[in-house]
Amino acid sequence: MNEEMMANGExxxxxxxxxxxxxxxxxxxxYGFDRLLDVTAVDRGEIFEIVYRLNSLKTGRDLVVKVNISxxxxxxxxxxxxxxxxxxxxxxxxxxxxxxxxxxxxPRPLLAPEEGFGFFPLRKSYxxxxxxxxxxxx
Amino acid sequence: xxxxxxxxxxxxxxxYCLNMGPQHPSTHGVLRVMLELDGETVVxxxxxxxxxxxxxxxxxxxxxxxxxxxxxDRLDYVSSMxxxxxxxxxxxKLVGVEVPERAEYIRVMMAELNRIASxxxxxxxxxxxxGGMTGMMYxxxxxxxxxxxxxxxxxxxxxxxxVRIGGVMNDISVEFIDLLRKFLADxxxxxxxxxxxxxxxxxxxxxxxGVAIVPVERLVSLGVTGxxxxxxxxxxxxxxKKPYGIYNRFQFEIPTGTVGDNWERxxxxxxxxxxxxxxxxxxxxxLPEGPxxxxxxxxxxxxxxxxxxxxxxxxxxxxxxxxxxxxxKPYRLHIRRPTFYNLGSINTLCQGVKIADVAAVLxxxxxxxxxxxx
Numbered sequence: 001m002n003e004e005m006m007a008n009g010e011x012x013x014x015x016x017x018x019x020x021x022x023x024x025x026x027x028x029x030x031y032g033f034d035r036l037l038d039v040t041a042v043d044r045g046e047i048f049e050i051v052y053r054l055n056s057l058k059t060g061r062d063l064v065v066k067v068n069i070s071x072x073x074x075x076x077x078x079x080x081x082x083x084x085x086x087x088x089x090x091x092x093x094x095x096x097x098x099x100x101x102x103x104x105x106x107p108r109p110l111l112a113p114e115e116g117f118g119f120f121p122l123r124k125s126y127x128x129x130x131x132x133x134x135x136x137x138x
Numbered sequence: 139x140x141x142x143x144x145x146x147x148x149x150x151x152x153x154y155c156l157n158m159g160p161q162h163p164s165t166h167g168v169l170r171v172m173l174e175l176d177g178e179t180v181v182x183x184x185x186x187x188x189x190x191x192x193x194x195x196x197x198x199x200x201x202x203x204x205x206x207x208x209x210x211d212r213l214d215y216v217s218s219m220x221x222x223x224x225x226x227x228x229x230x231k232l233v234g235v236e237v238p239e240r241a242e243y244i245r246v247m248m249a250e251l252n253r254i255a256s257x258x259x260x261x262x263x264x265x266x267x268x269g270g271m272t273g274m275m276y277x278x279x280x281x282x283x284x285x286x287x288x289x290x291x292x293x294x295x296x297x298x299x300x301v302r303i304g305g306v307m308n309d310i311s312v313e314f315i316d317l318l319r320k321f322l323a324d325x326x327x328x329x330x331x332x333x334x335x336x337x338x339x340x341x342x343x344x345x346x347x348g349v350a351i352v353p354v355e356r357l358v359s360l361g362v363t364g365x366x367x368x369x370x371x372x373x374x375x376x377x378x379k380k381p382y383g384i385y386n387r388f389q390f391e392i393p394t395g396t397v398g399d400n401w402e403r404x405x406x407x408x409x410x411x412x413x414x415x416x417x418x419x420x421x422x423x424x425l426p427e428g429p430x431x432x433x434x435x436x437x438x439x440x441x442x443x444x445x446x447x448x449x450x451x452x453x454x455x456x457x458x459x460x461x462x463x464x465x466x467k468p469y470r471l472h473i474r475r476p477t478f479y480n481l482g483s484i485n486t487l488c489q490g491v492k493i494a495d496v497a498a499v500l501x502x503x504x505x506x507x508x509x510x511x512x
Contacts, residue, residue: 034358038474042461051459053446053474057358057372060379064446085361088482096195111188111511121196122470128196 006063013067019077022065025054026082032056033063036083039090041097043124048074048097069099078104096122147176156493160189164267164497167507171484171500175493183488183496185481190511198471203229203438204303206471211297214477214509216259217452219252219288222301224449227382228458229303232445233438241305241430242384247318247421248291248300249449250414254325255284256452257407257414260504264404265336267501268345273336280328283321290314303438305431318422325415329408337408346401350487350499354398360486361479364454365406366503370398376450387424388417400495403502407452439466446474453477453504477503477510 005011013021025033033054042049052065069076078101080086090101091110098120101107109116119126146152159170168189174182194213198206210221223245230237237245258281265273285295291310292300300307336342354370367374375392377385393409395402440462448457454476463469480503487499 035361037361037363037455037479038457038459038472040459040472040474042470051472053457053459057374083361084356084359084486085479085482088479089361092478109188111191113188121193126196128193128200 009062010064010066013065015067015069015076018065018067019079019082022052022054022079023082025063025065031063032058033061034058036079036085036089039079039086039093041093041099041122043071043097043122044068045071045124047071048099050076050093050099052079074098075100075102077102080104096120098123147181149176151176153181158496160186164500165507166263166500166505169481169500169505169507169510171488171496173488173493173496178492178494180488180491180493180496183485185484187478187481187507188511190507192512194512195471195473198468200467202466203440203468206468207299207302208297211299212508213473213475213512214451214453214456214506215296216506217252217256218296218298219248219300220256220449220451221456222299223249223383224447224451224456225458226301226303227449228445228447228460229438229440231447232440232443232460232462233303233434235304235432235434237305237383237432238429239426240309240428241432243421243425244306244310244430245301245383246385246388247418247425248288248298248306250417250421251284251287251318253414253452254411255281257411258284260407260452260501261332261336261404263504264498264501265342267497268342270336270339270342273332276328276331276335283324287314287317287321290317302431304434305429309430315422315425318418322415322419322422325411329412332408337405343401345495345498346404346502347399348397349400349495350491350502351397351399352483352486356486357398357483360483362454362483363476364450364452364480365410366403366480366483367454368393369395369402369406371396376448376455380448382447382449388420390417400498400502407504410452437466439464448474451476453506453509454480456509473512475509475512477505477507478512481505481510 025031033056035055037055038053040051047068048071050067054063093099095109095112153176156173159165160168170186172184194209210225211218213221258277262274262277289295292298357367357370373392373394390413393406442464444461446459448455456476457474459472460468461470
């Protein structure tokens with residue numbers, strides 16, 4: 001990982017190195033990204049794209065870190081020990097996409113009911129049932 | 139989720155659990171907090187969310203870009219104008235629309251008016267949560283004035299959908315401007331009234347001062363934004379740090395605190411009302427003539443790509459992340475909701491406070507469950 005790789009405010013990481021990368025982005029004073037403002041995912045069919053949104057309070061700089069994981073076995077290490085914001089953020093992604101964040105200290109459903117929805121609503125494979133019989137809520 | 143007793147403390151007393159909500163007047167909606175108590179002291183506070191989850195992000199995937207505007211009204215339903223603005227600016231950024239000058243000024247006026255309305259509700263609700271029943275009557279009376287103004291401009295009191303992609307719904311009238319000037323002239327009197335009735339109250343101050351102080355690093359790590367973070371001394375406001383729209387044309391202060399206790403979190407909102415009024419006065423003076431809507435195509439089809447745009451709403455950083463696949467509907471729309479992450483700090487804020495202060499901590503976080511649950 002170096003400055004060149006994040007030239008346009010975006011860094012592409014891999015599931016194996018994501019934890020190490022984010023830790024370095026936080027702890028290395030050259031980067032100094034002290035805030036992880038948000039985490040979300042995008043369903044791209046075969047893969048899920050996880051999007052982390054970093055911000056540095058000192059320099060005001062923003063960085064998007066993206067990592068692609070296989071939709072067949074979606075799992076990623078939890079960042080909750082690096083940023084406490086992920087205690088909430090990762091639980092939302094878990095409810096909506098069924099992505100397992102390994103090592104999360106409290107992986108109970110957050111927005112979903114206690115037993116879960118029974119499906120993962122933000123996956124493209126879940127089609128919103130519509131009133132008129134048409135798919136996707138129309 | 140079940141409440142289970144959690145054992146014995148080092149001092150030999152038994153911990154016990156107390157359930158708060160979801161139907162509790164000081165949770166400002168349907169929020170449940172599971173409290174674990176050692177006597178009267180909170181050991182652990184676990185928030186339970188999702189009672190108001192409507193799946194807005196999924197619904198967005200089945201709506202065209204303009205069709206989604208009314209849904210943003212229902213996120214943080216006490217500052218809908220700010221939500222409309224954040225969403226519309228995101229789409230404009232994605233499509234590349236130039237908004238007319240007059241519309242930009244009107245947008246700033248509306249967003250700041252909504253900030254005042256939201257903070258007035260906050261002041262009244264905080265007083266109410268701490269047992270001051272009368273205070274609320276005054277702030278709600280004055281907030282109603284703003285809602286009447288919004289009604290005049292947009293036709294509704296709470297769910298405006300007034301800001302549209304490319305501008306605003308319709309122009310403001312001369313009557314609106316006259317009434318707004320009258321409101322701005324009356325505002326200092328209202329603020330004096332709150333100072334005398336609520337802020338200056340000795341009991342009210344004693345309930346808030348020195349309560350729930352958390353090191354600023356913890357708040358940063360928790361992703362807290364908005365007045366709660368600024369109260370801890372950080373001058374973090376997107377209107378200044380990354381000015382969106384025409385915010386760089388106005389002169390205003392960002393109130394910041396020093397200690398970061400509940401009292402300063404409360405006072406941030408009081409001080410912000412004055413700054414917002416200052417911005418509105420400047421916008422009124424600079425309001426140019428001209429159209430209020432850009433020429434945009436009837437069908438909005440953004441290019442393939444993605445955008446993230448964040449605004450400073452009364453509660454913090456509200457960001458819209460839109461992924462477009464080149465069709466008329468977003469492929470994925472994610473909302474970074476400030477209340478959601480602010481609520482994540484409940485456990486940290488409540489640890490060590492007395493049970494009577496939990497209501498105060500919740501009140502100064504100013505959660506809006508429509509937004510947190512989305």
